[in-house]
Amino acid sequence: MLKIHNLTKRFGGLAAVNNVSIEFEANKINAIIGPNGAGKSTFFNLVAGAMAPTEGRIEYQGMDITGMACDRIARLGIARTFQTTMLFDQSTVLDNLIVGHRLRTQSRLWDVIINSKRLRDEEKKCRARAQEVLDFVGLSHIGHRITADISQEEKKRVAFALALATDPELVLLDEPAGGINPEETENLAALIRKMVDHGVTVCLIEHKMDMIMSLADKIMVIDHGEKIAEGTPDEVKNNPLVIEAYLGSDEDAAA
Amino acid sequence: MSALTKISNFFMTPAMKIAMIVAALLFPFVAGNEYQIYVMALAFVWAIAVYGMNIITGLCGQLNLAHGGFFAMGAYALAILTVDHGWAFWPAFIAAGAVGAILGFLVGVISLRLKEHYFAIFTLCVGFIIYLLLDKWEELTHGALGIINIPAPSGFGLVDFTETTPFYYLALAFMVLSIWLASRIAHSLLGRTFLAIRISDDLAASLGINLMRNKVLAFVLSTTYASVAGALYAGMVRFIGPAEAEVTHTFDMITYLLVGGIGTLMGPLLGTLVITWLTQSLQFLEEYRMIVFGPMLVVLVIFFPKGVVGSFLSWRGRRLAAAHDASQAKEKAASNTSSSKSSAASTQEAGNHA
Amino acid sequence: MELFFQQVLNGLTLGSIYGLVALGLTLVYGILHVPNFAHGALYMVGAYVSYITMVDFGVNYWVAMLLAAVAVALLAVLCERLVFNPLRHAPPIHDKIAAIGIMLFLEALVQMQWGAEFRRMPTPYTDILDIAGMTIPAQRVLIIAGAFSLMAVLHLFLKKTMTGSTIVAMAQNREGAFLVGIDANRVAMMTFAISGALAAVGATLFAPINLVYPAMGHLLIMKAFVIIILGGMGSIPGAIVGGLIIGFAEAFGGFYISTDYKDIIAFALLVVILSIKPTGLFSKGVH
CATH class of the missing domain: 3.40.50.300 (P-loop containing nucleotide triphosphate hydrolases)
Incomplete structure (x- = not known):
C-alpha cells in the first residue's frame, strides 16, 4: 500500500x-x-x-x-486528520462535511453562475456523501447542531468523517x-x-x-x-x- | 412557536427579499430630499465593493488591504478611457472591470503564495504602490489634480443618469446583481471550498483543494467587484483624484464588513448602510469618525466578531438545533422505544448503513 | 564623490531610524505573532508628546525624549492589555483588524486635538558640522549616533539581563518558554513597552529633520513592515540590516533615479523579493 x-x-x-x-x-x-x-x-x-x-x-x-x-x-x-480539530464553528455539523467530497467534483465558477445541472447534481452527491459519513461515525443525530456546541469527542468524529468524505x-x-x-x-x-x-x-x-x-x-x-x-x-x-x-x-x- | 422565532424565520424567506427590494424601489419616493437619495446610491456603490471584499476576506479568510486600491483603479480606468481616449461609458465600464480582473490576477498570483500576515502586509504595500502611481504618474493619471468631467453612464437616450434618482436605480440594479452572484457563490460548492481555506490552508489542502487556484479565483472575483464599484463611483461623482486610493477607504470597508458580519450574505449591505447613515446623522463626526470607528473595530473583534448578521445567524442556528432536538425527543418518547440508548450502541447501528 | 558620501550619510540617517522603528515591530511580532499595524501611530504619538512638551512646556530636548518614551511605552502596554491580550486565541484576521482600529483611533484623536497641519519640531542641535569637506547637519549625526547607541543598549539588555534573555527565549520558542515557567504576560507587556519606547525615541530623533503631523506614521510603518519581512519577521539583526538596506536604497534611488518615486523603492523591492522568495530574504525556512 x-x-x-x-x-x-x-x-x-x-x-x-x-x-x-x-x-x-x-x-x-x-x-x-x-x-x-x-x-x-x-x-x-x-x-x-x-x-x-x-x-x-x-x-x-x-x-x-x-x-x-x-x-x-x-x-x-490519502486523507488525514490533524492534532487539533479544525472545523467551521459557526455552521452545522452536516454543513462542515459537505466540502469533504469537493475533490471528487468538477464544477467551476461558470457552473455556479448559471447554476448548471452538473453543479446541482454534484451538490446533491456531496450532501449525500456527507450524510453517509456522518452516519458512519455515529453522529447522524447531531448533524443539525452548530459545530461550536458539540463535545470534543464529537468533534474528533466529525474530523474523521470529513477525512472519510474524500473517499x-x-x-x-x-x-x-x-x-x-x-x-x-x-x-x-x-x-x-x-x-x-x-x-x-x-x-x-x-x-x-x-x-x-x-x-x-x-x-x-x-x-x-x-x-x-x-x-x-x-x-x-x-x-x-x-x-x-x-x-x-x-x-x-x-x- | 414564539413571535421571535416567527420574525426570525421571516428574515430567511423569499418574501423578505422581495420586501427589501420593494423598500429600496420605493425609497426615492419617501426620501426627504435628493441628497438622501444620493447618499443611498453612494452607499450601494460602496456595498458592491464590500461584497467583493467579503469574498476574499470573509469567505476565503485572506485580509486584503489593497481593496481600496483596486476600487480606485476601476475608477481611474473608466476615467482615463472616457476622458482621455474618448471611449463611450459602457465599453469603458466593461474595460474597467477587466482591468480589475487582470490586475487582480497578476497581484494575486504573487501575493497569494504568502500566508496570513505576509499577505496582509504585502497587500497593504500594493495598495500604497497604487496610490503612489496614481499620484505621481502624471502623464497617465493627471497626478494630484485628478480627472474631471467624467461622463455619467449613458442612458441611450431613454434615461439621464446625471440625475440622482435614475442613477440611484442603476446603482441598485448593480448591487442586486452583485448580491445575487455573491449568494450563488457563497451557497455553492465553490463557496464551501473558499470557507475550507478560511478555516485552514492545511485542512483545505488535505481535502484535495488546490489552494492557489481557489485563492486566486476568490481574489480576482473580489478585485473585479472592487473595480466595477469604482467605475460606477467615477460615473456618479464625475471627478476623481488619488485620494480615492487612500488606505482609509479600505479600512472603512473593513468596518462595514465587520459591523454587518464578515462572511455572511447580508452583512456587507447592512454594515455599509448602517455606518453610512450613522456617519450622515453625525455630520460633525465626518472628519473624526475614526475616533468612534477605531475603538468600535476593536470592541467588535473582541466581543462581537460575527457582526450583526453573523450573530443573528448563530442565534437562529442554535434555536433551530434546539427545536430539532426537542422534536426528536418527543418522537422518541411517543414511539416509546427503550429510552436509554447509549451512544456507543447507536454508533454500531448507524454503522451498519455505511 | 562628495555627493556620493552625502548619499551615504542620508542612507545611514534613514536606515538607522527605519531600523529603530522596525526593531520594535519585529520584537512584538517575535513574541506575540501580532503584526502591529498601530506601531506607526505609536511613533506619531511619540513625536507629538515630544513636540508638545518642548514647545508648550519648554522642556529640554532630552527630557522631552524621555517623557515621550515613557508615555508611549505606557500606551503600548495599555494596547497589549486591553486589545492584544484578549485576542491572543482569536482567528488571525482579528488582531490585525484590532491593530488597525487602534491606529485609526490614535490618528483621529491627535488630529482632533492638534489639527492636521504640519509642524516642525525644534531641536537644540542646529549647527552644521564640516567634516572632511562635507557639510553635515548636527541633528543627522545625532540621529545616527543616537539610534545605533540605542540598538547597542537594547542588544546588551537582551543578552545580559535576565528579563532580556527571557524575551529572547520566548521569541524563539513560545511553548518551550511557557513550559519552563516564563510569565508570558509580563514578557508581553515588557516587549510592548520596549517597542513603544523605541518608536518614541526614533520619532523624537527624526522629527526635527522631518515634519510632525497625524499621518506621519503611515509611510514609516509600511516601510518598517517591508524591513522586517526582508530581515525575517522576529529577527533583531534582520531589522537593523533591513533598515539599512532600505535606507541606502532610498537615499541612492532617490538621488540617482527619481525623487518622485523614492518612496516606492521599498515596496517595489518587497514585491520583487517576495515574488522570488515568498518566505523573505533571511528566513530560516522552518515555518
Whole structure:
C-alpha cells in the first residue's frame, strides 16, 4: 500500500526524519509511536505532501508520490486528520462535511453562475456523501447542531468523517485520541477498527499506549527521527531499544 | 412557536427579499430630499465593493488591504478611457472591470503564495504602490489634480443618469446583481471550498483543494467587484483624484464588513448602510469618525466578531438545533422505544448503513 | 564623490531610524505573532508628546525624549492589555483588524486635538558640522549616533539581563518558554513597552529633520513592515540590516533615479523579493 524508502527531512542541519524505510500493508492498522519531538508529525506531513522530503522516496500503490502537492495526494486517496480539530464553528455539523467530497467534483465558477445541472447534481452527491459519513461515525443525530456546541469527542468524529468524505483508501490520523477520556478513547478505537473493516487502511500517531497495543497490527517506533523498531505490538513491547528510548525520554522529561 | 422565532424565520424567506427590494424601489419616493437619495446610491456603490471584499476576506479568510486600491483603479480606468481616449461609458465600464480582473490576477498570483500576515502586509504595500502611481504618474493619471468631467453612464437616450434618482436605480440594479452572484457563490460548492481555506490552508489542502487556484479565483472575483464599484463611483461623482486610493477607504470597508458580519450574505449591505447613515446623522463626526470607528473595530473583534448578521445567524442556528432536538425527543418518547440508548450502541447501528 | 558620501550619510540617517522603528515591530511580532499595524501611530504619538512638551512646556530636548518614551511605552502596554491580550486565541484576521482600529483611533484623536497641519519640531542641535569637506547637519549625526547607541543598549539588555534573555527565549520558542515557567504576560507587556519606547525615541530623533503631523506614521510603518519581512519577521539583526538596506536604497534611488518615486523603492523591492522568495530574504525556512 505505502512504501517508504530512506525518507529524510532536514531543517537546516537538523534531521527531523532520518533515513526511515517502512512498508504499510493495506487493510491494516499501522501505528507510529515515539517520544515527543521524535519526528512523527513530520513523517505524516511528508507522506501527506504538506512538506517535501530532503531525500528518499514515497510510493503509494506503486506510484511515486514523493514531493507531490498535498491536494493531489488527497485526490489519489490519502486523507488525514490533524492534532487539533479544525472545523467551521459557526455552521452545522452536516454543513462542515459537505466540502469533504469537493475533490471528487468538477464544477467551476461558470457552473455556479448559471447554476448548471452538473453543479446541482454534484451538490446533491456531496450532501449525500456527507450524510453517509456522518452516519458512519455515529453522529447522524447531531448533524443539525452548530459545530461550536458539540463535545470534543464529537468533534474528533466529525474530523474523521470529513477525512472519510474524500473517499480515501489510506487515512492518516494524527493523535486521534488526544484530549478525550478513556471511555471515549475506546469508542474511538472501535470506530477506527470499523473504518478498517470497511476497507480503509489506517495509519495513526498516538501516545495512548493501551489503545495502540490493543488496536495496531503493526507498530513503527521513531526516536530522534530514526526508526528504532517495527513489528507487532508484542515484538515492539519487548524490544530493548524501545524500552530505552521511552525510559530515556522519561528521564529527559523529569529533568 | 414564539413571535421571535416567527420574525426570525421571516428574515430567511423569499418574501423578505422581495420586501427589501420593494423598500429600496420605493425609497426615492419617501426620501426627504435628493441628497438622501444620493447618499443611498453612494452607499450601494460602496456595498458592491464590500461584497467583493467579503469574498476574499470573509469567505476565503485572506485580509486584503489593497481593496481600496483596486476600487480606485476601476475608477481611474473608466476615467482615463472616457476622458482621455474618448471611449463611450459602457465599453469603458466593461474595460474597467477587466482591468480589475487582470490586475487582480497578476497581484494575486504573487501575493497569494504568502500566508496570513505576509499577505496582509504585502497587500497593504500594493495598495500604497497604487496610490503612489496614481499620484505621481502624471502623464497617465493627471497626478494630484485628478480627472474631471467624467461622463455619467449613458442612458441611450431613454434615461439621464446625471440625475440622482435614475442613477440611484442603476446603482441598485448593480448591487442586486452583485448580491445575487455573491449568494450563488457563497451557497455553492465553490463557496464551501473558499470557507475550507478560511478555516485552514492545511485542512483545505488535505481535502484535495488546490489552494492557489481557489485563492486566486476568490481574489480576482473580489478585485473585479472592487473595480466595477469604482467605475460606477467615477460615473456618479464625475471627478476623481488619488485620494480615492487612500488606505482609509479600505479600512472603512473593513468596518462595514465587520459591523454587518464578515462572511455572511447580508452583512456587507447592512454594515455599509448602517455606518453610512450613522456617519450622515453625525455630520460633525465626518472628519473624526475614526475616533468612534477605531475603538468600535476593536470592541467588535473582541466581543462581537460575527457582526450583526453573523450573530443573528448563530442565534437562529442554535434555536433551530434546539427545536430539532426537542422534536426528536418527543418522537422518541411517543414511539416509546427503550429510552436509554447509549451512544456507543447507536454508533454500531448507524454503522451498519455505511 | 562628495555627493556620493552625502548619499551615504542620508542612507545611514534613514536606515538607522527605519531600523529603530522596525526593531520594535519585529520584537512584538517575535513574541506575540501580532503584526502591529498601530506601531506607526505609536511613533506619531511619540513625536507629538515630544513636540508638545518642548514647545508648550519648554522642556529640554532630552527630557522631552524621555517623557515621550515613557508615555508611549505606557500606551503600548495599555494596547497589549486591553486589545492584544484578549485576542491572543482569536482567528488571525482579528488582531490585525484590532491593530488597525487602534491606529485609526490614535490618528483621529491627535488630529482632533492638534489639527492636521504640519509642524516642525525644534531641536537644540542646529549647527552644521564640516567634516572632511562635507557639510553635515548636527541633528543627522545625532540621529545616527543616537539610534545605533540605542540598538547597542537594547542588544546588551537582551543578552545580559535576565528579563532580556527571557524575551529572547520566548521569541524563539513560545511553548518551550511557557513550559519552563516564563510569565508570558509580563514578557508581553515588557516587549510592548520596549517597542513603544523605541518608536518614541526614533520619532523624537527624526522629527526635527522631518515634519510632525497625524499621518506621519503611515509611510514609516509600511516601510518598517517591508524591513522586517526582508530581515525575517522576529529577527533583531534582520531589522537593523533591513533598515539599512532600505535606507541606502532610498537615499541612492532617490538621488540617482527619481525623487518622485523614492518612496516606492521599498515596496517595489518587497514585491520583487517576495515574488522570488515568498518566505523573505533571511528566513530560516522552518515555518
